Amino acid sequence: MKVILKDDIKSVGKMGEVVSVADGYARNFLIPKGFAVGASTRNIKALEHEKRVIEAGAKKVRQGARLLSEKISSMTLTVKAKAGEEDKLFGSITTMDIADALKAEGVTVDRRKIVIEEPIKRLGGYTVTVKLHTDEAPELKIQVVAE
Numbered sequence: 001m002k003v004i005l006k007d008d009i010k011s012v013g014k015m016g017e018v019v020s021v022a023d024g025y026a027r028n029f030l031i032p033k034g035f036a037v038g039a040s041t042r043n044i045k046a047l048e049h050e051k052r053v054i055e056a057g058a059k060k061v062r063q064g065a066r067l068l069s070e071k072i073s074s075m076t077l078t079v080k081a082k083a084g085e086e087d088k089l090f091g092s093i094t095t096m097d098i099a100d101a102l103k104a105e106g107v108t109v110d111r112r113k114i115v116i117e118e119p120i121k122r123l124g125g126y127t128v129t130v131k132l133h134t135d136e137a138p139e140l141k142i143q144v145v146a147e
Contacts, residue, residue, distance in 0.1 A: 008134065072130055087123040
């Protein structure tokens with residue numbers, strides 16, 4: 001099935017391209033999620049106008065991601081957790097804990113966009129990556145302290 005992409009889809013194509021994908025992939029994922037529209041003659045004619053609108057929206061999203069990236073990379077987040085002997089935490093610091101601490105600082109980020117390389121199970125300083133956009137992935141410094 002031929003579809004027109006409304007957004008960049010990894011391993012499928014870029015925004016505004018007409019691509020051929022499996023019928024089920026188009027009907028069950030791309031079109032319902034709003035990532036694509038069917039490539040009918042009517043839609044192809046409307047593509048030029050939509051392309052300008054989509055590019056303007058993508059530009060705003062990139063600028064917003066860039067500003068948020070600068071803010072995140074300049075901050076050091078302090079997360080409090082209960083710790084026992086030898087600075088071991090009771091449990092671990094999760095992406096949800098980091099997202100909640102960021103929200104308390106005034107930065108709203110989806111917890112699924114936070115990438116922790118290895119589990120945080122001790123007190124100390126750590127660095128995690130926040131994937132805001134395909135081009136923007138700032139590193140956030142986290143300081144884990146005892147409650």
